[in-house]
Structures are given as structure tokens and as C-alpha cells.
Amino acid sequence: MNAPGHALTAAAAPRSRAERAPHERPAVHSTPRTTETTLAKAITAGLRRAMEEDEKVLLVGEDIGRLGGVFRVTDGLQKDFGEDRVVDSPLSEAGIVGTAVGLALRGYRPVCEIQFDGFIFPAFSEIVTQLAKMGARLGGAGRLPVVLRVPYGGGIGAVEHHSESPEALFAHTPGLRVVTPATPQDAYWMTQQAVRSDDPVMVFEPKRRYWDKGAVDLVGPLDAAPPLHAARVVRPGDDLTLVAYGPTVRLAVEAAAIAATEGTSVEVVDLRSVSPLDTATVEASVARTGRCVVVHEAPTFLGLGAELAARITERCFYALEAPVLRVGGFAVPYPAARIEEHYLPDVDRVLDAVDRSMAS
Amino acid sequence: MNAPGHALTAAAAPRSRAERAPHERPAVHSTPRTTETTLAKAITAGLRRAMEEDEKVLLVGEDIGRLGGVFRVTDGLQKDFGEDRVVDSPLSEAGIVGTAVGLALRGYRPVCEIQFDGFIFPAFSEIVTQLAKMGARLGGAGRLPVVLRVPYGGGIGAVEHHSESPEALFAHTPGLRVVTPATPQDAYWMTQQAVRSDDPVMVFEPKRRYWDKGAVDLVGPLDAAPPLHAARVVRPGDDLTLVAYGPTVRLAVEAAAIAATEGTSVEVVDLRSVSPLDTATVEASVARTGRCVVVHEAPTFLGLGAELAARITERCFYALEAPVLRVGGFAVPYPAARIEEHYLPDVDRVLDAVDRSMAS
Amino acid sequence: MGPEAVGSTAAPMVQLLTPAGERVTSGDDGGYAERVEHLGLDDLRDRYRRMALVRRVDVEATALQRQGELALWASCSGQEAAQVGAAAALARQDHVFPSYREHGIAIGRGLDPVALLQLYRGTTHGGWDPAASGFHLYTLVIGAQTLHATGYAMGVQRDGAVGTGDPARDTAVLACFGDGATAQGEVSEAMVWAGVFNAPVVFFCQNNQWAISEPNERQMRAPLARRAEGFGFPGVRVDGNDVLAVEAVVGAAADRARAGEGPMLVEAWTYRMAAHTTSDDTSRYRDRGEEQHWRERDPLDRLEAHLRATGDDDDHAAFLADVTAEADAVAERVRRGVRALPDPEPTSMFDHVYADPHPLVEEERAWLADWVAAGEER
Amino acid sequence: MGPEAVGSTAAPMVQLLTPAGERVTSGDDGGYAERVEHLGLDDLRDRYRRMALVRRVDVEATALQRQGELALWASCSGQEAAQVGAAAALARQDHVFPSYREHGIAIGRGLDPVALLQLYRGTTHGGWDPAASGFHLYTLVIGAQTLHATGYAMGVQRDGAVGTGDPARDTAVLACFGDGATAQGEVSEAMVWAGVFNAPVVFFCQNNQWAISEPNERQMRAPLARRAEGFGFPGVRVDGNDVLAVEAVVGAAADRARAGEGPMLVEAWTYRMAAHTTSDDTSRYRDRGEEQHWRERDPLDRLEAHLRATGDDDDHAAFLADVTAEADAVAERVRRGVRALPDPEPTSMFDHVYADPHPLVEEERAWLADWVAAGEER
Numbered sequence A, B: 001m002n003a004p005g006h007a008l009t010a011a012a013a014p015r016s017r018a019e020r021a022p023h024e025r026p027a028v029h030s031t032p033r034t035t036e037t038t039l040a041k042a043i044t045a046g047l048r049r050a051m052e053e054d055e056k057v058l059l060v061g062e063d064i065g066r067l068g069g070v071f072r073v074t075d076g077l078q079k080d081f082g083e084d085r086v087v088d089s090p091l092s093e094a095g096i097v098g099t100a101v102g103l104a105l106r107g108y109r110p111v112c113e114i115q116f117d118g119f120i121f122p123a124f125s126e127i128v129t130q131l132a133k134m135g136a137r138l139g140g141a142g143r144l145p146v147v148l149r150v151p152y153g154g155g156i157g158a159v160e161h162h163s164e165s166p167e168a169l170f171a172h173t174p175g176l177r178v179v180t181p182a183t184p185q186d187a188y189w190m191t192q193q194a195v196r197s198d199d200p201v202m203v204f205e206p207k208r209r210y211w212d213k214g215a216v217d218l219v220g221p222l223d224a225a226p227p228l229h230a231a232r233v234v235r236p237g238d239d240l241t242l243v244a245y246g247p248t249v250r251l252a253v254e255a256a257a258i259a260a261t262e263g264t265s266v267e268v269v270d271l272r273s274v275s276p277l278d279t280a281t282v283e284a285s286v287a288r289t290g291r292c293v294v295v296h297e298a299p300t301f302l303g304l305g306a307e308l309a310a311r312i313t314e315r316c317f318y319a320l321e322a323p324v325l326r327v328g329g330f331a332v333p334y335p336a337a338r339i340e341e342h343y344l345p346d347v348d349r350v351l352d353a354v355d356r357s358m359a360s
Numbered sequence C, D: 001m002g003p004e005a006v007g008s009t010a011a012p013m014v015q016l017l018t019p020a021g022e023r024v025t026s027g028d029d030g031g032y033a034e035r036v037e038h039l040g041l042d043d044l045r046d047r048y049r050r051m052a053l054v055r056r057v058d059v060e061a062t063a064l065q066r067q068g069e070l071a072l073w074a075s076c077s078g079q080e081a082a083q084v085g086a087a088a089a090l091a092r093q094d095h096v097f098p099s100y101r102e103h104g105i106a107i108g109r110g111l112d113p114v115a116l117l118q119l120y121r122g123t124t125h126g127g128w129d130p131a132a133s134g135f136h137l138y139t140l141v142i143g144a145q146t147l148h149a150t151g152y153a154m155g156v157q158r159d160g161a162v163g164t165g166d167p168a169r170d171t172a173v174l175a176c177f178g179d180g181a182t183a184q185g186e187v188s189e190a191m192v193w194a195g196v197f198n199a200p201v202v203f204f205c206q207n208n209q210w211a212i213s214e215p216n217e218r219q220m221r222a223p224l225a226r227r228a229e230g231f232g233f234p235g236v237r238v239d240g241n242d243v244l245a246v247e248a249v250v251g252a253a254a255d256r257a258r259a260g261e262g263p264m265l266v267e268a269w270t271y272r273m274a275a276h277t278t279s280d281d282t283s284r285y286r287d288r289g290e291e292q293h294w295r296e297r298d299p300l301d302r303l304e305a306h307l308r309a310t311g312d313d314d315d316h317a318a319f320l321a322d323v324t325a326e327a328d329a330v331a332e333r334v335r336r337g338v339r340a341l342p343d344p345e346p347t348s349m350f351d352h353v354y355a356d357p358h359p360l361v362e363e364e365r366a367w368l369a370d371w372v373a374a375g376e377e378r
């Protein structure tokens, strides 16, 4: 299951509670086939390859052309593919998604960039009432192969609306697929898989991990990638299952490394997809460990952790030694940057939940 | 706790699996103070009283004036309060909510009607990025006493977008309050309490219960009402806690009546509020019964049942004899009217979950 | 700010058939009269026949709703000239993005009326294949389709299907919406996009003067046709009860679009003669006098008066009898077709939600299949 | 569809101070020159002083960002005339709904620049009491504030604070937004509402020609000022680098609003001389030549040239020295003030989310308080 070049393995150096105990640094996996690159650049490479392979693939979004996007994810693509395929859009998110629906009906495969998580809401009606439902409405007479790329999550010291995690809103909406890569390799793969899917796929990109580096296989066939919606055991363990996705995967791996030094063997699962959820992978793990902690940045209340806890408890009731615990954001608007560290789950909070779970 | 005139007690006649067993019809509570009226008319009465008591209260919405709203909930109010206080709005939901924010900042208390659940999405950005957050943003220098009334839920044989249950999206959004009355009495009370609250309150009105009748105390002081966010035990029981809200409360009561004839004592809790959740009431019940089933119309995946299951399991882990079970809509767009009965939870599905819970 | 602010006298209006049924053959600025100059008696009879069929289907659907065969019906009565005129102006390869009341355009594009009624019966949210007719699905969220139309038109541009001069290739996209829709932000965004990208879209607003119970004055402060200019393209108001004028103006707009000259807004000034839908009650918000006024301006009567004045009396009577017979036959077919429509399978709600497999949907589908099967035993 | 479609020559523009600094005293259609005819040397020096202070604060804030004291800064450099002119046109009781770059208006309304910088430092999402200054909170979701302004103005109408003739009572509401914002549906909806309800709103667009990296041509196909007419009210383009013209035109629009005559759109044609924010890199999307062209049209220089030409040389030099000294003092105060700004308490994130008690928020607040306390021991 440990595909080559998953940066997380390398990034697993514990950073908190670290003074309490020494820890081992896991070996870096790499093969000659892979290239060391950032998560952001891996997406760029994925987009480029998708555009090369299918001329119906278009990119649409604010400032994605000459600027290359505010995170430079589309850097260089307009120069290479032209203004008709890399379209600087009007400042209108409803327009971006609404015209993408129309482009898709004409046979195109639009990949839309929403500049920040907090600016997806003007497009909400088009996403929820049109994009998500039109496949069913068409009853087989058409598909909606639209990708929405959404940089999301906090931790970058930004102003309001630039640090949010609205994925649960879309996961609760039937008709959408919602995925979120945690590593450069997954970012590269999942971007292309999202483009290839005939369904609307939202790719939530963990923006504070854009600059994380990892080895990426840029040449192998996409078919070698795991399925778009498969969870992945990032680190095996026996005592507790720690479930994370997107920006919190690195956190989970760090916490697991620290827990190991304290004698607790934590299995880390990277969900990779939040809709559909690969609950089978999580269930298999929890059936073995009997304990589960879920961590995400979105508010705990009605976040993905709620669904996982409900589902896992239903499926693994007799295996559970402790209730599924959730570590997440608070039920308040994402706070000002100077106190965001107190809002975001961190390694200590994850370890606290691990401790509480182990204690019961 | 059983306030006078809760229609549900009267409406509890089992309607399914009914041939299997005779059942008792609970006594109708009523006192001379109450008036028999429909849930829709109880809201009208609540709005009227709120407008009489505070001239800053305005109603805004599509077709709410001369037409009285598509459900006639505002019937007669424009005639009595004038066009400045009962405002037929442009066909623009973002405008309705966005101008309500401005009106509130000027000291008004706008009560907005969104014509149907499926048409709230054009207003999503104003609700989520502005209305919900502005209180915190103002840091005490202003409040947002805005009410959004949203007829919601299915079962009325309607075309697309007219039968949805999007409450979880708003419950997951910090800064909002989200309530849903199940009886005419609650509709009357909660409408006024929502208007009196200094916070944004969304009132999800179970549209298929608009025509349900019940006794309502139209004269007593509002202070006699239970708190806006308190859950209510509608029917006491010992074996299992059945949690419902809005349109499914009647269903739950019917199911409980049938279960009683089969020897299972089901306690029915009407949440009344989905954000905040009165988990204390549910926990107290589950701590006693050891079993819990949650029923709502919204898709099960990431619906309120998920949060309740997660929370209740965390709090009542050792009391639980069975996992919390959820009965809800499927993870598909609300289907065409001719098959909506197969989408919606019904008494049989609730009883099936009760049976499964009792069996484990 | 009275009704005159946006009303019929507030803006110039292209008219090629007077309310009395007289044909106007020149004099408008846009050269519209010349565009339809070649239409002779047979063509006008064809337009009348179409309008009468649409009216008959509409009457039948209303009756079917009363009989409980449909859950709802949104009548297009009064708007037949606008719709038949628009449909007549389109080329085979053009595409239409309708709202929910464009029955006349649908039928004009060759759609089986029975297919159209399925949505209102409650058996589907769609009901036909847009690719087959170039007529896309009805859209109930007000205004959303205008963005789809604009995006589609951007696709048309990328396909090189504008400005080639090939009449079988160059493609226009008709975005239909109502007067109420003009207040929705998405409609304005569609105009921004269409303007910025010079997309081949014709914004076709049927201003039937009412958005459910709300008159034009609640949606706009100036005649709609004027709005286009601020978005960078022309807008024209046309008499929407004049099938010839609509055909001419929409035709001009579509030609413009196909030639790569960009979008245009056409405001067809008409009237919703029936209630908003069969659930609506007009007596609450508009007076009988107004309704009577417009009944006297029925678009069918106008064209019929013209045809009557143009042709031979007997011939005209025979023509009308033919049309009635054909319409009755269609109505009969619709009635039977609708009644025969089967309810969908319960598990069909899981179909086509996703193209690729989806574990949760499959799990729930299996559960429902079992449940339904078990229920048949219960 | 080249730049000329929306550019500076594409629409008439009110100008009362030429780029060379010569005052235009008559000749415009709107009677704007007369509106500011009474402004003498002292008044113009006052405007210059304000613009120079705003510029100095802006420079200071940029420096503070470079030093790590601010997380971000959105410079208003180049837009001082538009902002100082607009602020000067407002009455005490008027209200402003800004976007995030209206530092000049904020300061004009009496806001402490330190308060303004808090948001960019990352200590709050707000930072001041709108009621105290009539200057509402910065809004980062493009366009949302235009609807708030319109709703606020509807409240003003209901309070009977328009059209009374009482200059201390009649109230206008200024809705600020950028050229990019014009593509957002909500902005069009605000125009629909303001038109329909004849609300006392002045739509004030600072067209600084760029929305981050996108030029006007990506947002509009026609000069923005023209858009107003289609929504039923007048629109005027004014030279946004001409403080006098802006004061005159916004003043006229505000008077109109206060008198109950409804909304108006003012497009101030200006230029964003700095990057979009301190995170932006203009070299990727606009050329140095353009930037140089506009540096030569700096609004401060224009007014300074006028003042220099008007007054005595020594006197002018003394005035400039005074302004510089005052500006330096303000900058020093801002620098010290910002550096002294404490970080908020961690649990302050729970404050004011709700006015009434909220059990989950209280539970989480208590948890965090304990956690932070325990952490101090960890």
C-alpha cells in the first residue's frame, strides 16, 4: 500500500511533545523514477498532463492566466496552451461554475479554480442545484465532467475567508465527489483522475501543504495509481486508528511517531476522499485496533468526523474499546490569524485524544 | 414538559403496521385558553404578534404581500402592516439576505421568507460569509437579528428543488441558530422567539405539516414557552430513544405508538433545535434507555443523525446497548414526486431501525 | 415610479403585425420587416398552426392536472407567439436553454409533448435528451440556465462553430428567462460573461409582466431591453404577441451570434394569460380588467385576424378546421401518452447520480431494493 | 474588443482639475464645476493634506508588512483622490460600506489608522465600531457589501431620513466596490434593489483598472458608468485622480440620494499604483510602461501642481513641509500603535459569535481555556 514517494513518510518527524522522548526518523523511500517536487507543482504537472492528453480539458478561474493563480498552481499553462484553454475568468464564481456546466454539456472538461475556500459560496447554487444534480436529471443523456479545485484550510496566517474547510457541505450534497490529496504524489494522481472522471469532482487542495515536498512519479501510467476514492494506510499500527485527510495527515503522522515513542502503536489512515468515504479501510483498521480518533480542521460539529464516528460505531460496535473521538475546529468562525494556532488541531490535541481513547 | 396543546400527542394514531395490533389513542390535552389552528396559521399569528410588539420587525420575501406567500403564511399581513413592513422583494435571494444584513445594521429586525428549501442557495454566500459571521466580526459593535424562514422537506408531491432538507449545511456553519417546529404551538412560539433573538436564526418550517392542526395558546406570555433551543420529550419511554425533528416528529410518535402495541416502550424526543443541539436531553434519555434511533429526511450521510450519533456515543458509550442507528434520506438528489415515498423515511423504516436496535 | 417606468409605452417596441392583424412591412430601424418579408400565407399559416397546437397542448395539460394526472402545470398561454416565433428563428444546430414554461419552443424543436409533461407529472426531473433536439432540460432554479447557455456558447466558440459563414455550422444559443429572473445575480453574470467573451448567446426574456404575484416594477426600474447596453451589447424590445416580429428580431440576434458578433438581448413583451401554475391564484394579486385587456390581445387571435383578412374566407375556415382537427388529435395523443406513463422504479432514484460507480449509492440502492421486495411480502 | 472598449477614452469623464493641475471651472453638463466652485486655497490644501496623510499611512503600512508587523497590506496608493474626494462629499450622518482598500475614506471618516491596520495584522476580522464613524467594516467577499449598503439605505428610508430637506437628517449610503466586483451577481442585485426601492445609495466604483491580475476587459464589455441606466438610474464616470471632480460628482449623487431621488452610480477612473496586496507581483501581468504612465499621473502630484501654481512659492513650500511633518508624526504614531497591538486572547474567538448564550460555544470555550492553561504548564 505504501506507494513510492509519499512525502508523508519523510515528513513524519515529530514536532511537538518532542522533548519528552527521542524518536526515530523513518527512512525516505525513493526510486530513480521519481522527481522531488512540491504539492503545488505536482498539481501543475497533473493539469499539464491532463491537458496534453485531452484537448477538451480547459482551465477556468480568476487570475489563473498570466499570474498563474494566486498560488501559481497554473503557472506557465496559459503560455503553453493558450488563452482559450487557460481562461482568466470574470470575478464571478457562480459564472465560473455555471459556464462550466454549459461547457461540459458541449463536451468540454472544465477544471475550475476557486481562488480560496471562502469564495466558493457565490457558486454554491450552481454547484448544489445544477452541477451536482444534472447528471441524475439528464438520466443518462449527458454527463458533467467538471472539476472544481479549491485551495482550503488554515494555518497560513491569512485574513478572513482564506482559511476555511467547507468540505462537509459538499460531502453532504449527493451528486458530487470530494477528494483531498495530502502528498505531492496523490496531488499529481488525483488531479488527473478527477479530470478523467465523468462526474463532478471537487478537489480540496490543502493550501498550507502546497510547499511540502515529496517524490512524485511523473512518468508512470495513471492506472498505477490507487483508485481516486481509496483511503490509504499511511502508517501501520495496532493500538488505535487515527484518521485524517488533507492538511491534517502530516499532523497525524507526526502524532503517531510521537505516540510510538511513548509505546502506543497508532495506525494512520489518510482518507484521501471524503465523498464517497472509503469506510471499508477504516473499518478494517478499527476492527483490529478497537480505537479510533478522527482529526480535521473543519468544525467538529457535523464535520466529517461525525459521519465517520457514526458509521464506524455502527459497523464496529462490538470491536470498539472506546468511543470514536473527534479532534477538529471549534463551532466559531475561523478566527483572526494571530490566534489561529489555537483554533487548529495540532499534534498535542491529537495526542490528547489518543491518550483519552487509550485510557478508556 | 408536556405543554398544553401539542398537537403531536393527538396525532399519534399509528398509521402503519396498524393492522397487526390494536392501539390506544392518547388523550387530547386542551384547555380553554387554546385555539385549534394549523401550523401555518400559527406562524402567521406569531409573525403578527412579533410585528405588533416591535415596529422594527419587517417581513421580506418573494410573493409575501398580496399573495400572502405561496403557502399563505403571511396572509393578510401586508394589508394590516403596509408595504413598508411586508415587502414583496425582487426575485433575488442573495438580495433578500444581503439587504436584511443592512437593515439589521440599521436597527431593523428583518424576517425573510425563502420561498422553498431549494432556493436558499443563491443566498448561501450572504448567509454563510456575512450573516453568520458578522456578529463575531463586529466584536460586540452590532448584532444581526435576522430571521430566515425556510419551508423545507418533502412529501408534498412537488417538482425538483421543492422538497429538500438542507438544515445540516447551516447547522455546520458557526454563527447561525437553526430551529424547526413540529407543532402549531411550537411554530407560534419559536417564530416569536426567533424574532426576539439578537442572533441570526433560521427557522426551518416543515412544509408538509403546514396543514396539521393543533391547539395553540395564542394569549399566554411568550416567556411561558420553553427555551428556543430546548429539546422536548414528546412521549416518554424506557426501551429506546427515538430522536426526530420537524416533519419526522409525527412519524416518530406514530412509530412509538405502534411499537408500544408490540411491547417496546419508545421515548420520543423532538429536538426542536438542530443548532445548537440540546444533547443534554437526548443524553439523559439514552443514558436510561441504552438505545437510540435518529430519523430525519435529509440524506443520512453527514446529516444531523451523524452528529447526534457521534456525540451520544461519546457521552453515553457505556450505557449504549446498541449503536445509534440512523434513518434518513438516501445519498441521491431528492427524487421525482412519484417515487418520493420510497425516499422518505416512513413509519416502517423507523420501526425497522427500532427492531434492529432492540435486537442487538 | 409607476408602472409606466417599465411598461409597454416606456420603450420602443418592434411590431410587424398590429394588434388588429395588419402587417407592417417597413419602417422599423433594425431592418426587421425585411427579414420576414419573404414569409407568405403558407408560412404564416404554419406559424398559426404551431401556435394553435401549443395552445391545445397547454389546455390539455391544464385539464390533465385538474384530473390528477399531472402534479402541476405551468401554462404558456399568451406566450405562444413569443415562443413559436423564437423557435422559427432558430437553425437546426442551434441550442436552447429553457426555463420551465417554454413549451412552445420545445414543441418547435420537435420534442414530443408527452416527454415535456413527465416532469410535471412527477415521474422525472428531466425527461428528454437535449442532444437530440438542441433543447436542453427545463431549469427550475430561476436564472441558472443563462450561465449554462453562456458556457455552452463558449464551447461553440472553441469548436469553431461561429463566424465560418457556413449556415449549417454556425451556431447560436438561446438563453430563455422571465422578467422575474432579471433580478437574479446569475442572469447579470451571464451577461457579463457573454459580453466579455463575445459568446454567441441570444438572451431571450419573455417579459410576461408577472413573476408569480409580483409585477415588473418589483424586478426592474427601467425597461429590460435597455439593460443590455450597459453589459456591452444591444437590446431590443419586441412585441411578444406578434409572432412575425419575434421571429424577425430573434432571427437577427441569432444571425449576429452565429456570425461571431456576440450576444444580444431580446425582450419579448407579452402576458401570462393563465395563472403562474395550476397551484396559483391570480385573483389575489391582479385584477380581472387587466386579464380581460390581455385576453383581447391574444396572440393567436392577432395572427388569425391577419390570416382571415389575407385569404379567401372558405379557404380560411377550412384551414382553421384542419388545425383544430390536428390539435385535437395531438391532444388525444398527449392525453393517452401521459396516462400511460409508468411510475419509475423506486430504485431508479439511484440511477445516473454518478457515471462511475459509487459505493454508498450502491449500498443504499441494494438496501432499497431489498426493502421494496420485502415490503411486497409485508 | 480591445482595451478601448472600456478604457479612459471610451466614455465621457468629468474632470475639474486637468492632469497638468489646471482648474476647470465650467463646461461640464452636470453642473459639477459649480458644486465645488466655492472651494478655495485652504480647502484644496485641506484635500491635499488628507491625501498626503493617507499616502503616508499607506507607505508606513507597506513598510510594517515588510517588517513582519502586518500579515498583509492592500495599498490604496493612486486612489487617494477618489477616496479623499468621496469622503469630503459625505455628511456626518451618511454611511459608508467599504470593500478592503478604502483607507482614505476610513481616515476621512475619522477612523484611527491603527484600528484599520488590525485586520491586516491578523488580530481581528473587524476592528472598529461602524456606528461611531458611519464607516462599516471592511468586506472581503467581493461585492457583498453593496447589498448591505442597499439594505441599510432601505432602513434609512423607513426611518424617514430621506427627502425631509433637513441637511443634518437626510442620509446617503455609499457602497464602495472595485471594477472586478462589477462581475459579481450580488452587485447587480444591489443595483436591482436600489432601483426598485429607490434607495438612497451611491454606488461608488473605484475603477483602478485591475482586479488582481485581470484588466477591465475581463470584467466588462462596456464602460461601467453606462451600466446604471439599464438598472434605472444615472451613471457618471469621473476622473478618479481628480479630487475636486470626485468630490463634486459624489456630492451630487449623495445629494440626490438624500433628497429621495434614488440611487446613482459613480465610476471613478483611477489606477492601482501598487500591487494588489503585498503578496502580489505585478511584474507577471502588467508592464512597467503602464505603471510609469500612471506614476506620472499621481493624484497627489496633480493637486500639488495646482496648489503650487496658485499660491506663493515660499508659502507653498512651508505648507508642504507642514504636511510632511504632520504625516511623519502620524506615521510614527501608527508604527508605534501597531507594534503595541496585543495579540487577542485565544478564547476571544468565542466572543460575540452569538449575542445570546450558546451551549456548544460555551463548552468549547471552557475546553480551550483549560487547554491553554494546562499548556502553560506543559
Ligand SMILES: Cc1ncc(C[n+]2csc(CCOP(=O)(O)OP(=O)(O)O)c2C)c(N)n1
Binding pocket: B062, B091, B093, B115, B119, B122, C101, C140, C141, C142, C177, C178, C179, C180, C181, C182, C208, C210, C211, C212, C272, C276
Ligand atoms: C432561485 C429561485 N427562487 C425562487 C423560485 C420560485 N419561483 C418559481 S417561478 C418564480 C417566478 C418567476 O418569474 P419569471 O422569471 O417572470 O418567469 P415566469 O414564471 O413569469 O415565466 C418564482 C419566484 C425559483 N424557482 N427559483
Ligand SMILES: Cc1ncc(C[n+]2csc(CCOP(=O)(O)OP(=O)(O)O)c2C)c(N)n1
Binding pocket: A062, A091, A093, A115, A119, A122, D101, D140, D141, D142, D177, D178, D179, D180, D181, D182, D208, D210, D211, D212, D272, D276
Ligand atoms: C467572492 C470573491 N472572490 C474572489 C476573491 C479574491 N479577490 C480578492 S480581491 C480580488 C480582485 C478585486 O478586484 P476589484 O474589485 O477591482 O478591487 P481592487 O482590488 O482592484 O480594489 C479578488 C479576485 C474575493 N475576495 N471574493
Ligand SMILES: [Mg+2]
Binding pocket: C178, C179, C180, C206, C207, C208, C209, C210, C211, C212
Ligand atoms: Mg414573468
Ligand SMILES: [Mg+2]
Binding pocket: D178, D179, D180, D206, D207, D208, D209, D210, D211, D212
Ligand atoms: Mg480593481
